[in-house]
Amino acid sequence: MGCLLSAGARKDGCPLEPVIDAGGSALAVKDRAFVYRYVSPALAGLLGRPASRVVGTTDFSLYDRRRALISRREDLCVLTERRPLQCDGLVMTPDGPRWLSQRKDPVFFLDHCVGVRVCLHDTGNVEVVRLPPFVPPPDGRPAAPRPQDLPPPLEDRFEKIFRSNDTLMVITDPENGRVIDANAAFVKALGATRADLLGRTTIELGFFHSEPHRRQFVQKLLDGEGRSRHQVRFPNRHGTIVVGEVTAELIPNGTSRLLLTMVNDISRRHALMAALESQARRLESIIEGTEVGTWEWHLPTGDITLNRYWTAGLGYLLEELTPFSYDTWRAMVHPDDLPVALAALERHFRDPKVRYEAEFRMRHKSGGWVWILDRGKVVEWDHENRAVRMAGTHLDLTERKRTEERLRLSEADLMRSNADLEQFATVISHDLRQPLRMIASYAQLLERRLGPRLDSEGREFLDIIHEGAARMDQMLLSLLEYSRAGRATAPPASLDSRALVEEALHFLGPVITEAEAHIRIAGVWPLITGRRDDLVRLFQNLVGNAIKYRLPDRPPDILIQGRLTPPWWEITIDDNGRGFAPTEINSLFTLFQRLHPESGCDGFGIGLATCRRIVERHCGTIEVTSAGPGQGSRFTVRLPIGGCAKHRN
Structure with a gap:
């Protein structure tokens, strides 16, 4: 050891x-x-x-x-x-x-x-x-050692070390640099034979780039420096370049001296250093390209090293905030936000898997406040598992915070506007029905009082009044239903999707019987999160629409199918009804728009608009396709299985 x-x-x-x-x-x-x-x-x-x-x-x-x-x-x-x-x-x-x-x-x-x-x-x-x-001895000279006490000959000892050593070794003549001998490791590394190397110069081998360079190297040894070293590059037997650290010294050889050169292969170390330098350059390029602020905190001393983008974000030059410490950082953080930042640091120190991340305000040089997103992690711990060094990034969030505030205000304004519109629709729908009821009532009184005296034209006028009042009242009811669609009248709940469809079909029972419609239900029907009344109305309108716009020469054939495509639940409703041209798709979900007014079917173009409103309020989508007039249509509804995120929030 x-x-x-x-x-x-x-x-x-x-x-x-x-x-x-x-x-x-x-x-x-x-x-x-x-x-x-x-x-x-x-x-x-x-x-x-x-x-x-x-x-x-x-x-x-x-x-x-x-x-x-x-x-x-x-x-x-x-x-x-x-x-x-x-x-x-x-x-x-x-x-x-x-x-x-x-x-x-x-x-x-x-x-x-x-x-x-x-x-x-x-x-x-x-x-x-x-x-x-x-x-x-009598002549005063020291006695020579006994033969058995002498060490083995120098040649034998050196030969063993030289031949068996894994270090690349070569012996050259210091006068001309020619190879006198080379060990097996050196011969193997160069992929040559010993005979090929003998007589070649160290310049040919790549140890020196010129004769003056070699002589200068040898002169240092002759001047008493003992050993000398430098780096060399030479191709090995595989054609790749070996980076070696050469150490050489002069060794006695009778009355002359030889140059023993040892080459330590540092190619791996050199490659690692080159990789580290390349990585450092790439990191510097990324920082320069993104202009992200960086910091490095030495916790035992409290010293923090910053880059120029960190200081520029607060309006300073790098020199103005050098040196920078933890105490200075604390003083620059907004007092209301400092506990948030310190709590985030403490969480990271307790559990390094939880990355340090905090948003807080810092004092700008101009006196204002700048929002900062600070992220980092401990990159060095001591033997007692205490944090020694921490590094991270520093991003300016001020513009994002301003945008978020504008969006928040806009959303609040939009919600108020929608609430006002819904209230307006409700009031209009309710208050307008009162005059209509009066018109219908007085028309009935006129018919009873003047009925025997009215001619055919007078009776026709009264029928028009009755029909117009009834139609207007039905339109106002539809408009009231549309305004209520998707409103948060009840909290979302977990619902049996199959039960929702069956409830809608129950309400449509008389219409289904009258039209002799054939309705099939297939597929997957999971539990979903939503509002019962809205979803029942959705299925009732879609199936009712398929029955209403049937072809006169055949009974409706309707397939209602559910399938799971996480995170969505997809429902398709296929019918064999009138269908439509592809150019008419855009007007299908528009309020008060009807594709087939000549069909004689009752309606005001509000049903599909109501379906779209319900689906969008549940964070879903609705689509319709058709192969053409007379070839039926398909409605596709996609709803999130777990409900709408904004409802959960």
């Missing part, structure tokens, strides 16, 4: 100290540049040097080049593979060379490998091997 670091335990920006256990262990910590950042007192004593002289140096300052290079390869293996390594090492001490077992662990900080922890302390499975006492 690697060592884990906490962000709160750093010292001078270095996150390596918390992994140090100074309780007598001989250990040290190196950073990713292989520089010692900490040396325990026990290890300093073992090396025979003060810790201050070791910190800031590398293994090349402590060991011979061969041993230092071996240690460097071990550290590189730990960093790249991100796992511990058990190894042996020959350490020069004041008492002579000591062959010690050691363990190297990766050091992690926020999921990043930031260094190597080296421990030479016995932990139960790591034994410190002590050599016999060191006896200098």
Whole structure:
């Protein structure tokens, strides 16, 4: 297991100290540049040097080049593979060379490998091997280590790490940039063979765009920067572009040096960053296109970040409301609306599934009030499930509120006007019948008193008076029925639709018998919500109309059928009557309009207009179709199953 670091335990920006256990262990910590950042007192004593002289140096300052290079390869293996390594090492001490077992662990900080922890302390499975006492030879030169005490050859150790590592690695000549060797991961990534890569330059591989660029990169390493890195792009074996982060360092090779280059594939990270940038640009374009105000609230501090459209809606420049805080927002909200906004926020904090949404007024720079629709949600919570950051939008509703107010006033005026018209129709219908009754009464008196003395012409005049008064009285009754149709004389109730039709047919019983009409009822008849009297009158008028306008040579055949097409209940009434031309549809539902005045049928053109009024008052629709004169007609009525929404409100 690697060592884990906490962000709160750093010292001078270095996150390596918390992994140090100074309780007598001989250990040290190196950073990713292989520089010692900490040396325990026990290890300093073992090396025979003060810790201050070791910190800031590398293994090349402590060991011979061969041993230092071996240690460097071990550290590189730990960093790249991100796992511990058990190894042996020959350490020069004041008492002579000591062959010690050691363990190297990766050091992690926020999921990043930031260094190597080296421990030479016995932990139960790591034994410190002590050599016999060191006896200098007579000539004063230190004795050479025994062959069995020497580490494996550098070539063997490095070859194993180099060949088996998943990191893309390539060794080049720093003088000309040509490839000397490449590991299997590098060869596989490029889709080539090792032989194909040998001798090619890093410029050809896409690591550098020019020779001066390559030389500048290498010169940084020669100047002592230790390691250097930059990003490259090159095509892989599938033809797609790989974005890599190149890290390189110079490694000894006898009397010369080679350039070890490691490529970390960051294509996925680069693609994610590009996607995030693209998404940010799209979001910015949407905001610019819609000119919507946005805000972001950091709850622990109360600071709110706004965009320029938010401030422009209140008549300010962005600079005028920067900085902006929660307290400033509260001060700008209308006092009567502030409880509404705060209650909406509290609901969202209690249940994040309930989106924050509130309408309230805010003070404009000019001194007036602006209606605002505020929406948002918490986008970040802490570990104790407390809201940390909230973001949302800010829309100006002032014009919509003004339109709603105008519509409300218009609706109120329309309702008053309709009420006045209904009252007028009722009064007219009632008051006009009184003079008609007087005309009919005095006509009867004249007939009784002057009957024997009246000639045929006089009797004809009296019959015209009687007929006109009766017709006028019937017309006024129809007009009164039309004015009452759809009026809220009773609250809507749940009704059996089949019972409504049967009740209407019951009232039409004498007419049905006289016309020898054949009436069939089929389909679905659910419970619906409406007013009983109106709906019975609707069916009575439609069926009565089908019987009235029958053809003289055949009895009426009428089919009444119901079907469900949620949220509607649809009723069709088909007959085999007179029908009509398609050009006559528009006048069917017009008040006092009749299609067949020559038929001799009684009526004033009010029945279908009354049906339309009833259906519309129930939030439904009514239509009629016909194939032509003499081919019957079909009336289709659609009513909402659950009743009219405005009635529920």
